[in-house]
Amino acid sequence: MFNQLISDAMQTFASQDNTIGLIVQILWLAFFVLYMLYGQKLQVKIMLKEIEGSLFKLKLIRDRGREIAISTIKKMSKGNTDPTERVDRILEHVYIPPVDLDPSGIMKRLEHLIDVRDFRLKDEVKLMVPDADETQINNLSNMLEAALALNQIYKIVRHFYLMGKKTSSFYIILQLQMLLPQIMKESQAFASALTAFTAGQPIGDGIGPLVAARLMHGRKEYEIAKDTVISEVPIEGRTAYVLKAKGPGGNIGKPGEAIRQLLEEKEGRVRRIIVIDAAQKLEGEKPGEVVEGTGVAIGGPGVDKYKVEEVATKYKVPINAILIKEGIEDVVSAMRKEIANSVEEVIKRINRIIRETTKEGDQIIIAGIGNTIGIAQ
């Protein structure tokens, strides 16, 4: 029966008369010629359609972010003012980095500009929500930063999409299409960040401050630099100066300045600096995995990293880094359980480093780096 079916099928397809065969050949030839001439254009159209879909999604994310920002501020200001106009203005805010043609003194200029931007954003929040406390102001500033990032991403993608469409440039469209998966991942991370900032939940980046808070718990703290607190904690017979950004509002503080001041105050009599921070995990690595390294593990524009490197080099203080691996989607969204659970492992490693590299009576600095939203001290 099977053989019969096969022979029937062969007969059906083989017994085409010459006219149909000729038509099929002409069609194939026409398809080949058209593909040679318009193949790339067709590919461009397909890619543009794909980008258009993602751009639409980015627009939805941007608009929803803006809506959340406006409604949260309205809710906090008890509907006294309409913040829409001001929020829209903040979302269009542009940061111009300092000139780097003459790098001399660039760090001071960079720090100044970052401070001005930060103050400006907080002032805007204060104007919109006059009754807000420090924690609320910090959280709202962080929320607006996330909404601003979403707006910027959407506008940049739209710019390249329109430019590619206008010029029909295959390479502009190709580059954009290649980058889109990463861009979409980042946008969704910012969207979940906005949700976390609105609710005041700790985020993945807060693992450094969480470790510091655990060490500082029950100890008296004082503010050493702007938005940065420090506590004296006895560990294994040594004196550890544990520092973190001041919480529980969304803050990163000035850890670089704090370490610089402390080292200058102690005239370099510090045996070791241990920096704890979240680090980008590579594909295949588990979130919450703890690794060690050498160097200053402080992200961001580089001002704090520069300050620590400079002062540590001046007094020849060794620097250890303890890194907690996280994916890009975990860094700014509510802290994953696996990441929160890594605190015990980090503390174990801190104790081991202290035991192995310092003597009793020594002084050390432990810095928990990151955004301290939802984490007090």
Place this chain on the structure above:
Amino acid sequence: MEKRSGKIRKPPFFFIAIITVLIILSLITMIQVFKTYIDTGYTDFLALTLSASALSLSIYMALQARQEPLKLGFEPPKVSTLIRCSKCDYETIREFKEGDYVLKETESCPKCKGPTFIYMIFRETEEKKKKT
């Protein structure tokens, strides 16, 4: 904030009607092909191929139309708060409430009446089922 909803997007009536007609026609054609084969021993491969393609395409389209709604990333995750007693081994987990933060002092311990505090705030992750 948005509420998480596991609702399936409802396809439009017109779309369902077209798919239904397509499936019915494909099935009728297949039955016809089968009947012809039984009666005459001849297999109409062209009709069989076309109806099978139409059937699979309509099933695929129906499944695509039932996909979950667009996720933008604003869906609030399940966040929990772990509370611990400073004096005894008491600990409890509850849903995150606005105003919670790590090291915040909370109500007294039901076991020893000692002070309790928020030890940890974390997000439960949804593990994707791996195909084996």
